[in-house]
Amino acid sequence: xxxxxxxxxxxxxxxxxxxxxxxxxxxxxxxxxxxxxxxxxxxxxxxxxxxxxxxxxxxxxxxxxxxxxxxxxxxxxxxxxxxxxxxxxxxxxxxxxxxxxxxxxxxxxxxxxxxxxxxxxxxxxxxxxxxxxxxxxxxxxxxxxxxxxxxxxxxxxxxxxxxxxxxxxxxxxxxxxxxxxxxxxxxxxxxxxxxxxxxxxxxxxxx
Amino acid sequence: xxxxxxxxxxxxxxxxxxxxxxxxxxxxxxxxxxxxxxxxxxxxxxxxxxxxxxxxxxxxxxxxxxxxxxxxxxxxxxxxxxxxxxxxxxxxxxxxxxxxxxxxxxxxxxxxxxxxxxxxxxxxxxxxxxxxxxxxxxxxxxxxxxxxxxxxxxxxxxxxxxxxxxxxxxxxxxxxxxxxxxxxxxxxxxxxxxxxxxxxxxxxxxx
Numbered sequence: 001x002x003x004x005x006x007x008x009x010x011x012x013x014x015x016x017x018x019x020x021x022x023x024x025x026x027x028x029x030x031x032x033x034x035x036x037x038x039x040x041x042x043x044x045x046x047x048x049x050x051x052x053x054x055x056x057x058x059x060x061x062x063x064x065x066x067x068x069x070x071x072x073x074x075x076x077x078x079x080x081x082x083x084x085x086x087x088x089x090x091x092x093x094x095x096x097x098x099x100x101x102x103x104x105x106x107x108x109x110x111x112x113x114x115x116x117x118x119x120x121x122x123x124x125x126x127x128x129x130x131x132x133x134x135x136x137x138x139x140x141x142x143x144x145x146x147x148x149x150x151x152x153x154x155x156x157x158x159x160x161x162x163x164x165x166x167x168x169x170x171x172x173x174x175x176x177x178x179x180x181x182x183x184x185x186x187x188x189x190x191x192x193x194x195x196x197x198x199x200x201x202x203x204x205x206x207x
Numbered sequence: 208x209x210x211x212x213x214x215x216x217x218x219x220x221x222x223x224x225x226x227x228x229x230x231x232x233x234x235x236x237x238x239x240x241x242x243x244x245x246x247x248x249x250x251x252x253x254x255x256x257x258x259x260x261x262x263x264x265x266x267x268x269x270x271x272x273x274x275x276x277x278x279x280x281x282x283x284x285x286x287x288x289x290x291x292x293x294x295x296x297x298x299x300x301x302x303x304x305x306x307x308x309x310x311x312x313x314x315x316x317x318x319x320x321x322x323x324x325x326x327x328x329x330x331x332x333x334x335x336x337x338x339x340x341x342x343x344x345x346x347x348x349x350x351x352x353x354x355x356x357x358x359x360x361x362x363x364x365x366x367x368x369x370x371x372x373x374x375x376x377x378x379x380x381x382x383x384x385x386x387x388x389x390x391x392x393x394x395x396x397x398x399x400x401x402x403x404x405x406x407x408x409x410x411x412x413x414x
Contacts, residue, residue, distance in 0.1 A: 001376065002348070002373050002376050002377075003372055003373055005372060005373075006318065007314070007318070007319065007320040007321075007345075010320075010372050013371070013372050014370055014371040014372055017371040017372070018371065040370070040371075041369065041397065042249075042251075042369060042395070042397060043369050043370060043371070043374075043393075043394035043395045043396070044249075044251060044395065075287075075288075076287040076288070077284045077285075077287045077288040077398070077399065077402070078284075079287070080282075080283040080284045080286070080287035081282075081283070081284040081398070107214070111213065111214070112214065113214040113217075114214075138214075141209070162248065162249060162250050163221055163247070163250060164220070164221040164224040164225065164247075164250070165210055165212060165217050165220050165221055165224070166209050166210055166212075167250075169208065169209050170209075186250075187250035188249070188250045188251065189250070190248065190249060190397075190399050191284070191288070191399055192284065192397050192398055192399045195284070
């Protein structure tokens with residue numbers, strides 16, 4: 001039986017249903033909107049358990065966005081999904097170097113993933129950045145290496161690559177690092193989840 | 208413990224792990240690559256159960272793509288995720304009307320979703336199309352209406368919107384229709400799954 005509902009009310013109603021389905025599940029108030037938006041994007045309630053946050057991660061992300069930080073991501077899909085209108089109003093933009101011809105060439109020559117080269121490119125950006133990684137564990141591994149080498153200090157790492165090879169391990173590296181993080185522990189995640197978490201932050205600032 | 212693996216081998220290794228984790232689960236051979244790619248994209252094994260296929264859906268999708276059909280989708284994220292290089296070699300392109308200014312205006316005036324207006328636009332395309340719907344249940348409902356009115360005959364409907372309002376019902380409409388379909392029954396799906404299913408078809412033709 002189709003529900004008769006106005007377009008503008010669909011999202012509100014969806015969040016009400018998510019809240020009802022979460023039942024007695026306790027979510028930390030500061031993380032609640034991020035968790036619920038990840039569930040909204042996937043209909044997968046595992047995100048109520050697998051999303052972990054460093055202390056004050058959401059506040060640090062919001063502060064960075066309010067100061068006009070950029071977002072670096074590892075897929076064109078996440079770039080497409082992030083609300084670039086709000087980000088631009090705050091003074092930020094989204095970077096994704098994955099499809100750049102010179103990145104592809106360098107990765108091939110060095111026998112490494114394009115994600116590794118992309119993160120090196122990102123480390124040379126002169127603005128503070130949030131890293132939203134939805135696909136490549138090698139991106140997280142490289143962020144970790146660049147941080148250890150003193151070459152990168154992310155404003156926040158959204159570490160939600162999905163998959164079966166080195167994904168779990170790459171997320172644990174970020175959890176053990178000094179970076180503020182929002183990580184989906186385990187195998188799950190994706191470009192859609194990375195974009196949803198960025199938007200959950202952006203919508204707390206202005207919508 | 209990080210696994211040392213070459214970039215080009217990561218996907219192959221991922222599919223081996225998925226196959227191992229599926230264990231004794233029986234998948235119809237013609238649907239197997241679609242199901243495994245949906246799992247690869249989400250790390251969510253629910254797709255081994257919730258993906259349902261009309262008779263010969265995969266073969267019909269492959270035939271349409273080989274004949275140079277276009278793909279219509281309801282999100283820029285799915286458009287970003289579909290392999291447009293392979294599609295173009297076959298003579299096709301991806302359409303997404305959701306961000307078109309005139310679509311937004313007409314939707315506002317009529318008090319309907321942009322997805323509804325977008326599907327009406329798509330129905331006037333003169334080429335056969337595969338519809339890959341990863342977000343808006345109203346897109347599936349409108350496709351169903353247009354088919355019933357004799358105004359649309361999709362080559363294949365990939366019906367995988369995600370969410371909590373009218374999502375389940377919209378998918379059942381497609382399952383009961385005369386269209387060839389690949390549908391993720393229930394609440395789950397997403398732009399990433401829509402793109403993954405398109406790519407699972409494209410990669411069977413050429414890669």
